[in-house]
Amino acid sequence: MGYLLVAACASLAVWLWLTLGQGMFWRTDARLPARHAPARWPSVAIVVPARDEAGVLPHSLPSLLAQDYPGEAEVILVDDGSTDGTAGLARRLADAHPGGLPLTVLSPGEPGTGWTGKLWALRHGIAHARSGTGSALSSDPDSGPDAGPGPGPGPDYLLLTDADIAHAPDSLRELVCAATAADLDLVSQMARLRAVSVWERLIVPAFVYFFAQLYPFRWINRPAARTAAAAGGCVLLRTEAAVRAGVPESIRQAVIDDVSLARAVQRTGGRIWLGLAERVDSVRPYDSLADLWRMVSRSAYAQLRHHPALLAGTVAGLVLVYLVPPAALLAGLAAGRPAVAWAGGLAWLLMAGTYLPMLRYYHQPAALAPLLPLTALLYLLMTVDSAVQHYRGRGAAWKGRTYARPGDA
Missing domain, CATH: 3.90.550.10 (Spore Coat Polysaccharide Biosynthesis Protein SpsA; Chain A)
Structure with missing residues (x-):
């Protein structure tokens, strides 16, 4: 439980930083800048x-x-x-x-x-x-x-x-x-x-x-x-x-x-x-989930530049940031460890709170916000599958084509 407390506090610290220091990424008001008609309409x-x-x-x-x-x-x-x-x-x-x-x-x-x-x-x-x-x-x-x-x-x-x-x-x-x-x-x-x-x-x-x-x-x-x-x-x-x-x-x-x-x-x-x-x-x-899985997994490992170390770091990061908070809250409540439960709960609350604006933009119910850890787990599995498909020679496949890693062609 001591290790889980450390992980929960680390996750909470990450979420505080993401919420306040990552360019206000969670806001959805980045729309087309101020505009007016040009003197001549370009072709x-x-x-x-x-x-x-x-x-x-x-x-x-x-x-x-x-x-x-x-x-x-x-x-x-x-x-x-x-x-x-x-x-x-x-x-x-x-x-x-x-x-x-x-x-x-x-x-x-x-x-x-x-x-x-x-x-x-x-x-x-x-x-x-x-x-x-x-x-x-x-x-x-x-x-x-x-x-x-x-x-x-x-x-x-x-x-x-x-x-x-x-x-x-x-x-x-x-x-x-x-x-x-x-x-x-x-x-x-x-x-x-x-x-x-x-x-x-x-x-x-x-x-x-x-x-x-x-x-x-x-x-x-x-x-x-x-x-x-x-x-x-x-x-x-x-x-x-x-x-x-x-x-x-x-x-x-x-x-x-x-x-x-x-x-x-x-x-x-x-x-x-x-x-x-x-x-x-x-x-x-x-x-279907299969359609979305293919859409994400075809390029997920390419996003990591086909690098195993980046894959390992991404998996560890997803676990710490998205999966530790609900695990810490539930485990802390079950074991009577309020510090673990509080750290996990606050991290989960920040996670859900920053997700709400995007749900509103997509006209989705707020009830989906606490499910973000589940969605993150699916993305984790899609990313791992993307790497597996790459090493099997089927990476970056789309509509009947498979593309080699840059430099391998």
């Missing part, structure tokens, strides 16, 4: 990488085609080797919205050596936008594996958004207003993920909570920030900053491409901003 190319997305495309692509944007804009969907008719469906959806933004569908073929599929698709979408080859609805038969970056400067901005993300009609306009008003090179909104099924409600809000704990939005959004991150579902990127950072070529092997993108832009002098979205939503369902 924007919306690039959408898509692999086997026929199930969600009817709920997302029309929202892009229907963007109410005063400037010049186009949508470029890059079909990344889909087998479910994604490209044809995109064309039919565009035909059904004749007054919307023009759509181009590209099919660049299988990724080149050392490229992840998403970044390969983004490479070709950005190259097409910069080449100025037009925005009429078409398939580009010349966008094969050897297609390179476009020769021209292209649009002023690139909106990189996933195929499962639905945007409100004014989404692009608001992003551009924020970027131009604050002179930002990268503006990213973390789309509100779906939280409808039982497992989504238990795991999804915690996913964003843990992300904010690792990458506090306030730290990222400071003018002289040293912390960098983005949310890959919605990234408005100044084309000039992309060229300066050499993206996506400079991050072509990245599995966690959004964080790598933000670091590349920041490293080359770009100003970045990250916050929570109001009306940018993921429409992808994760109805």
Whole structure:
């Protein structure tokens, strides 16, 4: 019991530090900064990488085609080797919205050596936008594996958004207003993920909570920030900053491409901003635990740079920070050790209290807050499974592809 008291006090100290000293990560008021309409609306190319997305495309692509944007804009969907008719469906959806933004569908073929599929698709979408080859609805038969970056400067901005993300009609306009008003090179909104099924409600809000704990939005959004991150579902990127950072070529092997993108832009002098979205939503369902497990475990070990020592430290940290408090409270009450119970209870209370704002953001009941240790245990197991799959040669697997550790390709 003495060891448990030490562990409980250590956990309480960590939670006091996290609550007060980790960039107020638990607050959910990081929304788009003050914005106003620019004197001239910049041109924007919306690039959408898509692999086997026929199930969600009817709920997302029309929202892009229907963007109410005063400037010049186009949508470029890059079909990344889909087998479910994604490209044809995109064309039919565009035909059904004749007054919307023009759509181009590209099919660049299988990724080149050392490229992840998403970044390969983004490479070709950005190259097409910069080449100025037009925005009429078409398939580009010349966008094969050897297609390179476009020769021209292209649009002023690139909106990189996933195929499962639905945007409100004014989404692009608001992003551009924020970027131009604050002179930002990268503006990213973390789309509100779906939280409808039982497992989504238990795991999804915690996913964003843990992300904010690792990458506090306030730290990222400071003018002289040293912390960098983005949310890959919605990234408005100044084309000039992309060229300066050499993206996506400079991050072509990245599995966690959004964080790598933000670091590349920041490293080359770009100003970045990250916050929570109001009306940018993921429409992808994760109805089962298995679906969510695959979503998390495919990149969890990559987040730890495939390093066993970092894995061990992460597991120990999750146990100390999330599992010790309820264990100490229950054990202390059972053994009549009030000091153990108090230390564990206060740590658990801080944990639940900092989780409440994220639950409110996701319109979930406060009763889920005390269950955060259970959710953390699931994330611990997902992380360990991610490492196991990596050493079995099945790590970073997504939609039929498995990516090697950077440097191993």
